Amino acid sequence: MAKVFVIVEHRQGVMRDATFELISLARELQSRSGLEPAAVVIGHGVRTFADTLSKYLPRTIVVESETLADFRYETYAAVLKDILERETPLVTLCPQSAFGMELLPRLSVESARPCATDCIKVEMEGAGLSVVRSIYNGKIHSRSTFAPSGGYLVTVRSGSYAPAAEAGSAGTIDDCPCPPFKAPFKTEFLGYREAAAGAVDISQSPFLVSIGRGIKDAENVPKAQELADRLGAVLACSRPVVDKKWLGKERQVGTSGRTVKPKVYIALGISGAFQHLAGIKGSGVFIAVNRDAKAPIFSAADYGVVEDMFKIIDALKEQIGS
Amino acid sequence: MEILVCVKKVPDTADAEVVLKQDGTGIKEDDLASGINEWDNYAVEEAIRIKETHGGTVTVATIGSADSEDVLRRCLAMGADNAIMIDDASFKGADPYGIARGLCGVAGKGSYDLVLAGAQAGDDGYAMVGPVLAGYLGWPHATLVTSILLEGKTVTVTRELEGGLEEMLRIELPAVLTIQTGINEPRYVSIMGIRKVRAKEIPVLDPAAIGLAPGEIGANANRIKRTGLAVPPAGKEAEMIKGTPAEIARKILDIVKERGGVA
Numbered sequence: 126m127a128k129v130f131v132i133v134e135h136r137q138g139v140m141r142d143a144t145f146e147l148i149s150l151a152r153e154l155q156s157r158s159g160l161e162p163a164a165v166v167i168g169h170g171v172r173t174f175a176d177t178l179s180k181y182l183p184r185t186i187v188v189e190s191e192t193l194a195d196f197r198y199e200t201y202a203a204v205l206k207d208i209l210e211r212e213t214p215l216v217t218l219c220p221q222s223a224f225g226m227e228l229l230p231r232l233s234v235e236s237a238r239p240c241a242t243d244c245i246k247v248e249m250e251g252a253g254l255s256v257v258r259s260i261y262n263g264k265i266h267s268r269s270t271f272a273p274s275g276g277y278l279v280t281v282r283s284g285s286y287a288p289a290a291e292a293g294s295a296g297t298i299d300d301c302p303c304p305p306f307k308a309p310f311k312t313e314f315l316g317y318r319e320a321a322a323g324a325v326d327i328s329q330s331p332f333l334v335s336i337g338r339g340i341k342d343a344e345n346v347p348k349a350q351e352l353a354d355r356l357g358a359v360l361a362c363s364r365p366v367v368d369k370k371w372l373g374k375e376r377q378v379g380t381s382g383r384t385v386k387p388k389v390y391i392a393l394g395i396s397g398a399f400q401h402l403a404g405i406k407g408s409g410v411f412i413a414v415n416r417d418a419k420a421p422i423f424s425a426a427d428y429g430v431v432e433d434m435f436k437i438i439d440a441l442k443e444q445i446g447s
Numbered sequence: 448m449e450i451l452v453c454v455k456k457v458p459d460t461a462d463a464e465v466v467l468k469q470d471g472t473g474i475k476e477d478d479l480a481s482g483i484n485e486w487d488n489y490a491v492e493e494a495i496r497i498k499e500t501h502g503g504t505v506t507v508a509t510i511g512s513a514d515s516e517d518v519l520r521r522c523l524a525m526g527a528d529n530a531i532m533i534d535d536a537s538f539k540g541a542d543p544y545g546i547a548r549g550l551c552g553v554a555g556k557g558s559y560d561l562v563l564a565g566a567q568a569g570d571d572g573y574a575m576v577g578p579v580l581a582g583y584l585g586w587p588h589a590t591l592v593t594s595i596l597l598e599g600k601t602v603t604v605t606r607e608l609e610g611g612l613e614e615m616l617r618i619e620l621p622a623v624l625t626i627q628t629g630i631n632e633p634r635y636v637s638i639m640g641i642r643k644v645r646a647k648e649i650p651v652l653d654p655a656a657i658g659l660a661p662g663e664i665g666a667n668a669n670r671i672k673r674t675g676l677a678v679p680p681a682g683k684e685a686e687m688i689k690g691t692p693a694e695i696a697r698k699i700l701d702i703v704k705e706r707g708g709v710a
């Protein structure tokens with residue numbers, strides 16, 4: 126029977142949430158199309174992950190080796206290529222994350238299997254695989270199939286599938302040997318670097334006013350700061366505002382910034398990229414102001430305003446008084 | 448250091464209406480502003496900074512139509528030494544594998560120590576071309592790079608991970624690195640600067656000139672087959688607040704008070 130594999134993402138001793146979203150997708154492919162799901166976890170000290178994973182899927186494949194202690198695409202791609210060639214899964218899933226983006230396109234070349242990245246929907250269509258990707262800033266969905274292949278690789282956007290719950294039955298765990306590596310390696314892992322703590326901790330504030338590229342210019346930032354002050358809110362932002370050094374990294378909301386859960390989140394001039402929205406999951410009231418009625422942020426917000434953000438900033442200040 | 452930077456011209460769709468072509472094969476780009484892919488702008492800046500510190504040359508290359516020439520000229524004005532255009536007629540509709548094949552041909556014609564690409568393109572955003580190109584070249588790669596330190600025959604880079612965390616890697620040259628936004632502050636390009644490079648010759652290469660066989664690239668050779676584009680189905684939508692800015696502001700304050708209890 127055809128198989129679907131989930132490549133487990135873990136870092137610093139913790140399995141990352143995205144893996145459990147992919148378990149949901151693998152189960153969906155099982156119930157709809159009869160694919161046999163399994164988790165593939167490789168690394169050092171990952172046996173405890175396998176115990177957990179066996180509560181979610183009928184089968185877990187483990188490759189345990191000291192050489193795999195820190196993720197490098199070189200070693201991981203070699204191990205996975207070996208597994209793909211022995212097990213020939215029809216579909217192999219991985220999160221679209223710093224891990225998946227580094228690994229899967231390269232694994233695709235090494236294992237001669239086509240890969241589609243950043244998919245929001247994955248389903249079987251006859252004997253082939255069909256995926257949906259969200260492109261052009263979320264304004265268009267594109268559907269693709271693949272040139273026929275013995276196996277397909279897919280990375281999946283976070284938040285596309287709900288995280289799975291435990292299955293209630295115990296799955297099997299297959300320990301696999303680590304294949305010999307073709308040393309010397311061309312990449313070497315040197316260590317992690319934590320973000321420096323900033324002057325504010327936006328994750329502690331119940332009320333965030335957040336600005337995006339719509340703020341347009343550094344000299345407009347004080348207008349937003351002033352609004353936040355008068356509202357008793359803390360100023361946050363999307364990534365481009367930090368990239369341009371208009372605000373410090375500690376104020377960035379999103380996958381590569383901070384995850385926040387305020388009671389109120391007001392987004393001004395932010396389009397609603399998934400990397401941004403992933404940072405505000407589970408927030409209270411979410412109000413979005415954007416002059417583009419088609420901005421994807423309006424499918425995530427509770428309340429929407431299609432208007433020039435500066436007009437709204439001024440009107441809010443006027444209403445509050447000084 | 449000989450550095451090749453891969454750049455792409457993309458339409459700006461964040462702040463514009465996106466309309467599908469009648470036949471559903473693409474979007475209407477005529478009314479959209481377009482320019483260098485945001486990530487590629489950072490990559491070009493980074494290459495020029497490396498050159499300024501360590502010497503060498505920077506070559507920018509694009510697979511695109513004549514319409515992409517302005518993007519290459521902009522890169523020359525920033526300080527790139529050479530530009531190469533690969534005529535895209537036979538690349539029409541090529542998937543990231545086809546683009547990477549073409550760029551592999553370009554890289555093979557030089558003797559580069561480093562190839563830089565954007566971490567992803569802002570239009571269809573595969574985030575694949577860099578690492579696939581590295582695979583074709585048989586070179587090591589790192590994606591989402593946020594700093595580059597050159598040390599002899601290696602580079603030490605940081606890669607962006609999630610939640611503000613970064614990892615440090617040492618990589619042997621030659622290598623392919625994909626650049627994440629924010630790695631530097633790209634310099635400003637003046638109209639004067641672009642005028643100065645107006646006369647610079649930009650060679651246009653066809654697929655044969657970069658060693659590609661007919662049929663090796665293009666829609667028929669694709670491994671990812673696009674079957675259709677559509678406007679996303681309406682999902683959950685926000686409740687829209689309408690009125691004059693003053694009315695909207697009053698309603699926002701009411702919501703903040705009632706639902707959030709914070710103002």
Ligand SMILES: Cc1cc2nc3c(=O)[nH]c(=O)nc-3n(C[C@H](O)[C@H](O)[C@H](O)COP(=O)(O)OP(=O)(O)OC[C@H]3O[C@@H](n4cnc5c(N)ncnc54)[C@H](O)[C@@H]3O)c2cc1C
Nearest residue numbers: 337338339363364379380381382394395396401416417434
């Ligand atoms: C690996 C990776 C990690 C990332 N991590 C993050 C992250 O942690 N956080 C993050 O935010 N992004 C992140 N990004 C970037 C993300 O993909 C988007 O590029 C980014 O979120 C866009 O920011 P934006 O919405 O402010 O800008 P844009 O997408 O350019 O949108 C600007 C919006 O402002 C609107 N606008 C313009 N002017 C006005 C006006 N006067 N009034 C009202 N509206 C106006 C426009 O209509 C548009 O919708 C990441 C990307 C990658 C590849």
Ligand SMILES: Nc1ncnc2c1ncn2[C@@H]1O[C@H](COP(=O)(O)O)[C@@H](O)[C@H]1O
Nearest residue numbers: 453454510564565567568573574575576
């Ligand atoms: N047509 C192209 N010509 C030159 N470089 C490209 C082209 N398409 C993509 N690239 C490079 O590959 C990067 C990633 O693109 P993608 O994999 O499509 O997201 C871009 O940022 C560019 O550096």
